[in-house]
Amino acid sequence: MDRALYIFYKDLNMHHQLEEVAGSFEILPFFLWSEWLNQDVDDTPSLRYRLALAKRFNDTVLPQGVNLLTGDVDIPEIISVCQLYKINDVFMRKHYEPREKEFQERLVEELTSFGIKCVLLEGYTxxxxxxxxxxxxxxxxxxxxxxxxxxxxxxxxKRRKVEVNWTLQGLVPPILDDSSHxxxxxxxxxxxxxxxxxxxxxxxxxxxxxxxxxxxxxxxxxxxxxxxxxxxxxxxxxxxxxxxxxxxxxxxxxxxxxxxxxxFPYSEDQNFDRRKKVNWSNQAMDFFVWCQGQTGYPIVDAAMNCLYDTGRMHNRLRMIVSSFLTKDLLITWKEGANWFKEHLIDYDLALNVGGWQWAASTGADSVPYFRIFNPIIQSEKYDPHGVFIQKHIDMLHGVATDRIHEPQKYGVPYFAQYVDHRLTQKNIGQYFQKVTITKN
Ligand SMILES: Cc1cc2nc3c(=O)[nH]c(=O)nc-3n(C[C@H](O)[C@H](O)[C@H](O)COP(=O)(O)OP(=O)(O)OC[C@H]3O[C@@H](n4cnc5c(N)ncnc54)[C@H](O)[C@@H]3O)c2cc1C
The missing domain is CATH 1.25.40.80 (Serine Threonine Protein Phosphatase 5, Tetratricopeptide repeat)
Known part of the structure; x- marks a missing residue:
């Protein structure tokens, strides 16, 4: 049986989806790790999580003695592996971020120039x-x-059960992090x-x-x-x-x-709706207060503390904090998206940019500019008993339910409200109305 290289990337544990390949080849499993593809970061909760999944795959799916090949690699290294192990067929799932697209186009082109066939499989969506x-x-x-x-x-x-012939017994085990297991x-x-x-x-x-x-x-x-x-x-x-x-x-x-x-690959770092020009104020201090969870709005602060402490944030809270950053503090969604990239375990470029541009009213099918989440009403509605707030803000432990959403109003010691939402709601409403729409 011929050998094929299967490049795992953000599709670990999809090994059982190898129907297209498994019957015809012995498979050499290769785990792609590239700082460039990882958007130039090398140690974030989401990347550690992916490494933990790779380790789990290595330890529980691959048979004893077979290990994922890995390392910070680019295409020349993949070609070298193919040449070393006499491989003429390479498979990888198709991925969709701008850098991934560029990488995979180069991969196919360069492998082809060496006479190696490269097939990109669907399945990530x-x-x-x-x-x-x-x-x-x-x-x-x-x-x-x-x-x-x-x-x-x-x-x-219904997927049929596939027996995979993994190849290359006894390769040196890769160094994979499992701190996030x-x-x-x-x-x-x-x-x-x-x-x-x-x-x-x-x-x-x-x-x-x-x-x-x-x-x-x-x-x-x-x-x-x-x-x-x-x-x-x-x-x-x-x-x-x-x-x-x-x-x-x-x-x-x-x-x-x-x-x-x-x-629309430009929307990775530009407004999806390019006709919208927003003059963000981008004050460093405002951003700092938001990141630190010290806005004086308990639901916003609890959500930011939760993200920092656990790497997780509920969807409702993502909507509240992203609205607060972009509309109450007038900070570009790109800053918020970047903070999420550094802290979210489930970080994904497309979903993150999509979510942030939705909140900032600059995206595809985004919320209208005049819809600004009121952090007090949201808090009363979605955390009515203050259970989530109390879990993530020590200062508000034991505060009565009817006071926890706006503690300052009742003299409960807490950070002062950094901005007056009622005022910004009014001002920012006007501000967003002034968005310049220029004809393309
Ligand atoms: C500002 C902002 C940033 C976000 N950044 C990310 C991100 O980096 N990574 C990420 O996975 N999600 C992101 N989301 C979407 C959403 O918050 C998460 O997918 C969801 O909270 C994950 O929890 P869950 O799997 O328990 O969700 P569930 O409610 O169980 O949803 C199931 C699945 O549906 C999909 N999904 C649910 N809601 C959304 C949504 N609003 N947009 C896109 N897909 C959705 C996800 O794949 C999710 O796992 C973001 C949302 C916002 C508003």
């Missing part, structure tokens, strides 16, 4: 990017019509619980951070601990239920944002 387009062949930039078409493309595919195991456990019966109250409970009733699937999906298509196949095999549909709809947002970034 639930539905292949490019399979959900408008009738005129252009990409959707509104979620709802995208979702309706995307939904028609889903089908439960606790988070990985926590996530597998939480997802298992969610899939057993947690989904039953998904739509009613998913907005309440203190209930912790979402799936915890994001980091596993983004780093390849599970394949989103397998997750969807499982959901479709369950009895039809509105709650399952609500969850599947959320998964569509992931494909939507990945698609938007693929077709």
């Amino acid at each position: 639930a539905v292949p990017v490019g399979a959900v387009l408008k009738s005129d062949g252009t990409p959707y930039v509104k979620f709802t019509p995208y979702y309706h078409k995307w939904r028609t493309k889903l089908c439960a595919s 606790v988070f990985v195991e926590e996530d597998f456990k939480a997802l298992g619980k969610f899939l057993t019966k947690g989904w039953q109250h998904y739509s009613t409970e998913r907005n309440y951070p203190y209930l912790d009733s979402t799936s915890h699937a994001s980091a596993l999906i983004n780093h390849g601990g599970i394949a989103v298509s397998d997750l969807i196949s499982h959901l479709l095999s369950l009895p039809v239920h509105d709650e399952i549909e609500a969850f599947i709809r959320q998964l569509a947002w992931r494909d939507f944002y990945i698609t938007v970034l693929w077709y």
Whole structure:
């Protein structure tokens, strides 16, 4: 049997999706780690998480004596491995970020020039990017019509069990971090619980951070601990239920944002809607106060503390803090996105930029400029008993429920409100109305 190189990247544990390859080749597993592809950071919670998944894969999936080959590599090293082990076929899943696209185009071109065949496989998204387009062949930039078409493309595919012939016994084990294995195991456990019966109250409970009733699937999906298509196949095999549909709809947002970034790569660091010119104030002190969780708005501060301490943040809280940074403090979404990149375990470029531009009203299908989350109302509504706030702000332990959302009003010792939301709501509303729309 010929040997093929399989390049794992953000798709660890998708080994069982190797139907396309496993029957015909012995597989040399290669784990791609590149600082350039990692957007020039080398030690963040999300990267440590990915390394922990790689270690888990190495230790639990590969047979004794076979190890993932890895290292900070570029294409010449991949070519050298192919030449060393007489490999003429290389497989990798297709990835969609701008740098990934550039890398994979070069990979195919350079391997081909050495007579090595390189095949890029689908599977990182639930539905292949490019399979959900408008009738005129252009990409959707509104979620709802995208979702309706995307939904028609889903089908439960029963994967056959594949026996993989891993090759190259006895290679030196790679150095893989497993300091984040606790988070990985926590996530597998939480997802298992969610899939057993947690989904039953998904739509009613998913907005309440203190209930912790979402799936915890994001980091596993983004780093390849599970394949989103397998997750969807499982959901479709369950009895039809509105709650399952609500969850599947959320998964569509992931494909939507990945698609938007693929077709509009400039939106990685520019407003998706290029006609919107926003004059951010970008005051360093304002940003510092937000990062430190000292805005004086307990729900914002608790969310920022939670992110810093745990690497996690509930979706509702991401919406609240991103609105606060971009609209109350007038700091560009890029600063917030960067802070999230450095701290989130489930960090993903497309979803992060999509979420931030949504909040800043500069993105595809984003919130209208006049919708500014009121941190006190949000707090009263989504953390009514202050359970989440008390968990992440020691100073507010034991404060009565009716005082915890705006402690200053009742003389409870706490940071002063850094900005007056009622005023900024008014001013920023005007400010955003003045956004200059210039015709292209
Ligand atoms: C400012 C901002 C930044 C964000 N940054 C990221 C990020 O870096 N990485 C990331 O994975 N998600 C990001 N999100 C989306 C969302 O907050 C997380 O996907 C979600 O909180 C993950 O928790 P969960 O898996 O328990 O969610 P669940 O509610 O269980 O959702 C299931 C899955 O659906 C997808 N999903 C759910 N909500 C969204 C959404 N709003 N946008 C896109 N996909 C969604 C995710 O894949 C998620 O794992 C961001 C949202 C905002 C507002």
